Amino acid sequence: KAGVTQTPRYLIKTRGQQVTLSCSPISGHRSVSWYQQTPGQGLQFLFEYFSETQRNKGNFPGRFSGRQFSNSRSEMNVSTLELGDSALYLCASSLTVDTEAFFGQGTRLTVV
Amino acid sequence: ELKVEQNPLFLSMQEGKNYTIYCNYSTTSDRLYWYRQDPGKSLESLFVLLSNGAVKQEGRLMASLDTKARLSTLHITAAVHDLSATYFCAVDLGFQTSGSRLTFGEGTQLTVNP
Numbered sequence: 001k002a003g004v005t006q007t008p009r010y011l012i013k014t015r016g017q018q019v020t021l022s023c024s025p026i027s028g029h030r031s032v033s034w035y036q037q038t039p040g041q042g043l044q045f046l047f048e049y050f051s052e053t054q055r056n057k058g059n060f061p062g063r064f065s066g067r068q069f070s071n072s073r074s075e076m077n078v079s080t081l082e083l084g085d086s087a088l089y090l091c092a093s094s095l096t097v098d099t100e101a102f103f104g105q106g107t108r109l110t111v112v
Numbered sequence: 113e114l115k116v117e118q119n120p121l122f123l124s125m126q127e128g129k130n131y132t133i134y135c136n137y138s139t140t141s142d143r144l145y146w147y148r149q150d151p152g153k154s155l156e157s158l159f160v161l162l163s164n165g166a167v168k169q170e171g172r173l174m175a176s177l178d179t180k181a182r183l184s185t186l187h188i189t190a191a192v193h194d195l196s197a198t199y200f201c202a203v204d205l206g207f208q209t210s211g212s213r214l215t216f217g218e219g220t221q222l223t224v225n226p
Contacts (some may be wrong), residue, residue, distance in 0.1 A: 031206075031213075033213040033214070035214070035216075042216060042218055042219065043200065043202075043214075043216040043219075044216075045212035045213055045214060045215065048206075048213045055213075056212070056213070058212060088154075090154060090155065092213075092214070094206075097206045097213070098143070098204070098206040099206075100145070100157070100160050101145075101204075101206075101213070101214060102157065103147075103154050103155040103156075103157075104154060105153075105154045106153075106154045108152075
């Protein structure tokens with residue numbers, strides 16, 4: 001059974017650019033949530049999608065956005081990148097909104 | 113706002129010794145997870161605790177949940193070097209319609225020395 005797949009694994013971008021990260025959940029899972037991990041702030045919730053609808057959102061600026069497609073795959077987008085956006089971005093999928101979440105390998109974003 | 117606090121944040125122990133990591137949280141939830149993270153890697157699920165009094169064991173690790181005290185513990189028995197990693201607890205409020213799906217503790221960086 002394939003796990004959660006995140007692409008790309010590594011990314012280097014320049015300040016001011018935008019970036020799109022992708023997450024393919026485990027087959028049959030309909031909930032996808034995104035987290036940012038930095039040494040200073042730890043693991044922080046970005047947003048969660050269920051059945052193509054954003055269910056809730058963390059305390060991040062509007063530059064961070066996401067969406068979910070009908071096949072449950074999700075993308076997150078960060079516009080006007082800042083140095084502080086450098087982080088490991090983790091995606092997790094679960095069957096529904098209150099079942100165990102399984103994490104992908106993450107995308108390491110470096111903003112220079 | 114839910115707060116999840118772990119202690120200690122750093123733990124250096126000798127092989128063969130026992131120790132406990134504590135995870136306190138500030139709001140009602142009966143769903144808590146423990147994860148392990150190796151440097152530069154993602155989160156590996158260790159335990160899922162779904163009810164008050166839940167206890168789970170895997171190898172040298174045992175986790176428990178006391179929802180009334182809002183406390184979970186991760187007990188390490190006879191530590192070995194391979195257990196060196198960062199351990200996170202996370203409280204799940206997925207049953208709520210707003211707020212964070214998972215709120216994580218700060219993490220406990222465990223180093224097991226020979």
